[in-house]
Each structure stands twice: as structure tokens, then as C-alpha cells.
Amino acid sequence: MDADLARTGFFYRLRYLALPYFRSEERWRAIGLASLIIALTLSIVGLNLGFTTWYNAFWNALQKYQISLIWYNVGVFCALALGWVVINSAQQFCIQILQIRWRRWLTTRIIDHWMSNNTHYRLQLDAQEIDNPDQRMSDDIDFFTGQSVNLPISALQAVVTIVSYGVLLWSLSAKLVFFGVKIPGALLWVNLLYAIAGTWFVLKIGRPLFYLNNIQQKVMGDFRFELIRVRDNSETIATAHSGGAEAARLKTRFGPVVDIFHRRIYRNLYVNGFTFSFNQAAVLVPLIVTIPAYLAKTILVGGIIEISSAFNQTQQAFAFILNNFSSVGSGYLSITEWRAVLDRLYTFEVSLRHHQTQAAAPKITYATNSTPALDIDNLALGLPDNRCLIANLNLHVAPGDRMLISGPTGSGKSTLIRAIAGIWPFGAGSVHTPAGRVLFIPQRPYLPNGALIQSLTFPYNQPLDPTRVAAVLTSVGLGRLATKLDTAEPWDRELSPGEQQRIAFARCILLEPDVIILDEATSALDEDYEALMYQTLTTALPRATIISVGHRSTIVKYHTRRLRLTGDSAWHDEAINPIQAAAD
Numbered sequence: 001m002d003a004d005l006a007r008t009g010f011f012y013r014l015r016y017l018a019l020p021y022f023r024s025e026e027r028w029r030a031i032g033l034a035s036l037i038i039a040l041t042l043s044i045v046g047l048n049l050g051f052t053t054w055y056n057a058f059w060n061a062l063q064k065y066q067i068s069l070i071w072y073n074v075g076v077f078c079a080l081a082l083g084w085v086v087i088n089s090a091q092q093f094c095i096q097i098l099q100i101r102w103r104r105w106l107t108t109r110i111i112d113h114w115m116s117n118n119t120h121y122r123l124q125l126d127a128q129e130i131d132n133p134d135q136r137m138s139d140d141i142d143f144f145t146g147q148s149v150n151l152p153i154s155a156l157q158a159v160v161t162i163v164s165y166g167v168l169l170w171s172l173s174a175k176l177v178f179f180g181v182k183i184p185g186a187l188l189w190v191n192l193l194y195a196i197a198g199t200w201f202v203l204k205i206g207r208p209l210f211y212l213n214n215i216q217q218k219v220m221g222d223f224r225f226e227l228i229r230v231r232d233n234s235e236t237i238a239t240a241h242s243g244g245a246e247a248a249r250l251k252t253r254f255g256p257v258v259d260i261f262h263r264r265i266y267r268n269l270y271v272n273g274f275t276f277s278f279n280q281a282a283v284l285v286p287l288i289v290t291i292p293a294y295l296a297k298t299i300l301v302g303g304i305i306e307i308s309s310a311f312n313q314t315q316q317a318f319a320f321i322l323n324n325f326s327s328v329g330s331g332y333l334s335i336t337e338w339r340a341v342l343d344r345l346y347t348f349e350v351s352l353r354h355h356q357t358q359a360a361a362p363k364i365t366y367a368t369n370s371t372p373a374l375d376i377d378n379l380a381l382g383l384p385d386n387r388c389l390i391a392n393l394n395l396h397v398a399p400g401d402r403m404l405i406s407g408p409t410g411s412g413k414s415t416l417i418r419a420i421a422g423i424w425p426f427g428a429g430s431v432h433t434p435a436g437r438v439l440f441i442p443q444r445p446y447l448p449n450g451a452l453i454q455s456l457t458f459p460y461n462q463p464l465d466p467t468r469v470a471a472v473l474t475s476v477g478l479g480r481l482a483t484k485l486d487t488a489e490p491w492d493r494e495l496s497p498g499e500q501q502r503i504a505f506a507r508c509i510l511l512e513p514d515v516i517i518l519d520e521a522t523s524a525l526d527e528d529y530e531a532l533m534y535q536t537l538t539t540a541l542p543r544a545t546i547i548s549v550g551h552r553s554t555i556v557k558y559h560t561r562r563l564r565l566t567g568d569s570a571w572h573d574e575a576i577n578p579i580q581a582a583a584d
């Protein structure tokens with residue numbers, strides 16, 4: 001991954017992100033649309049040239065009182081204007097269609113990469129964690145696909161404008177004499193000199209904007225992340241009455257946003273001050289150059305207007321390139337932001353691919369047993385900083401076993417569960433996972449947004465008999481919810497932590513897994529409910545294998561053996577004496 005991340009070349013990164021769409025199954029539509037947009041763009045430049053030469057013909061006819069020619073040129077203008085309106089509208093339409101198609105394709109692809117092989121989880125474990133993936137998948141992809149169409153097309157239009165008007169200005173220069181001297185291409189040289197001098201000054205004044213644009217994306221993402229955290233932990237904050245402290249922290253986070261904005265405002269003030277003056281002066285330059293020729297009667301008013309229009313078009317094209325393709329773009333449409341977003345998406349995509357590759361070649365090897373038994377051979381579990389949590393673990397959990405994993409806090413109980421689930425990447429050895437259905441119940445069960453029945457059938461979403469669902473809900477003390485199976489509510493906020501844990505037990509009973517892995521799944525319940533949950537579960541699924549993680553001695557009696565982690569990487573696999581456990 002580091003080698004890929006080290007590749008900072010703009011065009012390399014752009015190719016890496018943009019090319020796959022134009023090679024995908026949608027490539028012919030994409031290439032067709034892009035070609036159409038290019039053709040329409042070239043037509044727009046052609047029409048603009050038509051307008052410029054029209055000025056000459058019309059104003060000269062007006063100056064010479066050639067009535068029929070005046071009306072003929074009015075007709076020509078109408079034809080040009082109609083063509084311009086139709087072609088510009090068609091170009092904008094095609095651009096937006098290409099942008100949304102590309103955005104849909106890229107978003108779908110990145111979501112697939114993010115969700116497959118638990119990459120979203122692995123990314124969090126990475127020391128070089130990718131910040132704000134949500135922002136990258138929503139705003140950044142939108143901006144990237146939008147600008148990846150807009151900027152090259154606008155650049156093409158600007159370059160073709162500069163070249164074609166350059167040719168026109170060259171030919172118009174033949175009519176001009178400066179103090180008795182004819183300079184070939186004089187208008188073109190004056191135009192170029194003016195534009196290049198302006199570009200050079202703006203580049204110098206606006207250089208810091210590149211850095212400021214980059215950093216602005218990051219501080220805004222960080223601020224939004226904090227807002228999401230507050231929303232997620234709203235209840236804890238409310239009960240602790242710590243709204244004031246949180247508000248202070250949020251304001252501190254917002255501070256850098258304002259700070260960067262201020263720095264941008266001042267820098268933009270200098271850049272705008274210069275470019276506005278530059279643009280105003282640009283109106284005068286062609287007049288100063290052409291008025292002597294007019295007074296010498298070598299050109300008419302139409303000639304002055306034609307040359308001014310050509311100047312204007314070329315200066316606008318230069319200004320566009322200056323604003324968007326130098327490192328000082330002051331507007332939204334700027335290559336600096338495009339580049340910053342490209343970098344953010346590139347590092348995200350490289351990171352996703354890196355974790356996908358790692359997931360495909362895990363250090364812990366996995367296979368599936370032919371029976372619902374779990375076998376662990378020579379498993380060593382480590383931490384990202386290479387510390388060893390559990391060494392050389394060998395375990396055979398037979399179908400129907402009920403094993404309790406216990407040990408001091410931080411000894412690696414939950415990490416072992418993660419390794420069994422295949423999501424912990426640091427370690428060595430092999431795990432033979434059980435055949436059949438395995439259900440993991442964590443301390444905070446996930447209740448998807450939507451109807452309650454979806455929380456009861458997650459992750460299988462299988463159809464269930466409502467009468468049976470009602471009976472199971474009653475058996476876990478939640479009979480009152482039986483009438484709300486199809487009601488969509490934010491169940492994870494509406495139900496208490498203990499009720500959510502009971503929903504998870506109901507889910508287990510309804511989905512009838514072969515193996516149930518419970519990680520402190522009764523931590524929010526009192527002892528009576530804890531007993532009820534284990535008894536209901538073992539009665540409903542007498543043949544299921546149960547692996548529990550827990551601290552309380554009250555759950556020992558529901559198990560037949562115990563894996564005790566000592567906290568210094570050692571472990572002991574012991575049988576539980578049922579009489580002793582019941583007495584405890």
C-alpha cells in the first residue's frame with residue numbers, strides 16, 4: 001500500500017480513479033456521451049467565432065446605412081442565437097447525465113469494496129486510519145465526478161478558444177499599422193502578453209490557496225464527524241448534563257473551519273482585487289490598440305467591435321484557465337479542490353484495495369468444518385503494536401458444548417471472538433469454523449433501521465410465522481412488542497439496552513442457529529432476566545453449541561466448560577462441575 005500511496009503524481013492518481021469507469025461494462029455509453037459532449041463543445045466555440053465575425057458585418061452595415069445587409073445580419077444573428085441556445089442546453093444536459101451515471105457507478109463500486117470482507121471494520125483497525133469515510137463516499141465522489149467532467153470540458157473549450165481566436169487575431173492584425181509600422185500578429189502578441197503577465201501575478205498572489213483548500217476539506221470533515229458522535233451519544237450527554245462542555249468542544253472543533261475560511265477570505269481579497277482590475281483594464285487594451293487604425297480609416301466600427309470581442313473571448317478563456325487550472329483557483333470550480341478531493345478518494349481506494357488483498361491472504365487461516373464443531377489450532381492473537389494477547393491456543397468445541405470464556409478485563413476475550421468471526425487480522429494459526437448457522441450476539445446488538453421484524457431476523461431476513469414470533473417475544477418478556485412487528489421506529493433508541501439484549505435473544509431463538517456466540521450479551525440484564533434468557537435459549541435450542549464471554553459468576557452454571565484467559569497470554573481449558581456451579 002505504501003508504494004501506491006507514495007505515487008503522488010496527479011495524472012497517475014486521476015487515471016487510477018477515472019479510467020475504470022471508461023473500461024467498465026458502461027464504457028460504450030460513457031465514451032459515447034463524452035464524445036458527444038466534446039463535439040458540442042467544439043460547436044459552441046465555432047458559434048462564438050461566428051458571433052465575433054457577425055459583429056464586424058453588422059456594425060459595418062449599420063455604419064454604412066446598408067439597409068438590406070442590416071436586416072440580413074439580423075437574420076444571421078437569430079440563426080446563430082438559436083443554434084447557440086440549443087447546443088449549449090444539449091451540452092449541459094449531456095454533462096449532467098454523464099456526471100450522475102459516473103457517480104452512481106463509482107459510489108456503488110466503493111460501497112461494495114468498503115462492505116466486502118469486513119473492510120469497513122479493518123479500516124478502523126489500521127494505524128493510518130482513513131478519516132471520515134462517509135464524507136469520501138458522499139460529497140467527495142459527487143465533487144470528483146462533477147469536476148472530472150466539468151473541468152476537462154471547460155479546459156478544452158478554453159484552449160480551442162485561445163487557438164482559434166489567436167488565428168483570427170493574427171489575420172485581423174494585417175489591417176493595423178502602429179506609428180507607420182506593420183507588426184505581423186500584433187493583436188495576438190498584445191493579447192498574449194497581457195494574459196501571461198496577468199497569470200504570472202495572480203499565481204504569485206494566490207499560491208497559498210492550494211494549501212488552504214486542502215486543509216479546509218479536512219477540518220470540515222473533522223467537525224462533521226464530531227457532530228455525528230454527539231448525535232450518536234446524545235442520551236449519555238443529556239443524562240450527564242454535559243451539553244455545555246460538548247458545545248464548547250464542538251465550538252473548538254469549528255474554530256479551525258472559521259480560521260481557514262478567514263485566511264481564504266483575505267487571500268481571495270488580494271487575488272480578486274488584482275483580477276477585477278485586470279479584467280476592467282482588459283476592456284481598454286483592444287480599444288487603445290485599434291482606435292489609431294480607426295482614426296486612420298483603415299478599419300470601421302465593426303472592426304473595433306470584432307477585435308474587442310476576440311480579445312474578450314480570449315481573456316475569458318485565459319481567466320478560466322487561471323482560475324481553475326493554476327494552483328490559485330479562488331472559486332468552487334477549481335483544480336485545487338479537485339486535486340484535494342482526488343487525493344482523498346485515491347488514498348481511500350488504495351486503502352480499501354490493500355485491506356481487500358490482506359483479507360484475501362489472512363495471517364490466520366480459515367476453513368469450514370463438515371460438522372458444527374469449532375477447532376482452533378496453534379492460534380496466536382496479537383495487537384496492532386505486535387503485543388501478544390493469547391499464545392498457542394488449541395481448542396475443540398464439539399457440537400452441543402457450552403463453553404464460557406472468562407478472564408480479567410483486557411485479557412483478549414472479545415478479541416478471541418473476533419478471531420473466531422474472522423474479522424481480527426493480527427495473529428497466526430488456524431481456525432476451523434463450524435458448519436451450519438453461526439450467530440454472534442455482541443454486548444450492543446445491532447438493530448437495523450426499519451420494522452421491528454427486521455431486527456428480529458437480522459442478518460438473515462427470513463420470513464417467520466407471526467404467531468411464533470409473538471410467542472418468542474413473550475418468552476423473553478417483550479410480549480407487548482408483538483403488535484409492532486411491522487412498525488418502523490428507531491428501535492435502538494426506543495428500547496432500553498436490556499430490552500435490546502432481549503431482542504437479540506429472541507432473534508437467536510427464532511433463527512435457530514447451530515452455534516451461538518454471546519459476547520457479554522446479558523451485561524445490561526438483572527440476574528433474574530439473565531437466568532430467564534439462558535434458560536429460554538437452552539430449552540428452545542437444546543442441541544445448539546453456546547460460546548459465551550462474560551464476567552459474572554451467575555452465568556457459569558449455564559455452561560459445561562470454561563476457557564480461562566489469564567491475561568499474560570496463557571489459557572486454561574477446564575470442565576465445569578455442575579453441582580459446584582449451581583451452588584455458586
Ligand SMILES: Nc1ncnc2c1ncn2[C@@H]1O[C@H](COP(=O)(O)OP(=O)(O)OP(=O)(O)O)[C@@H](O)[C@H]1O
Pocket residue numbers: 124125383384389407408409410411412413414415416
Ligand atoms: N482495535 C484495537 N487496537 C488496539 N488495541 C486493541 C484493539 N482492540 C482491542 N485492543 C486491546 O486488546 C486488548 C484486549 O481487548 P479485548 O476487548 O479482547 O479484552 P476483553 O478481555 O474482552 O476485555 P473486557 O473484559 O474489558 O471486555 C485490550 O488491551 C485492548 O485495549
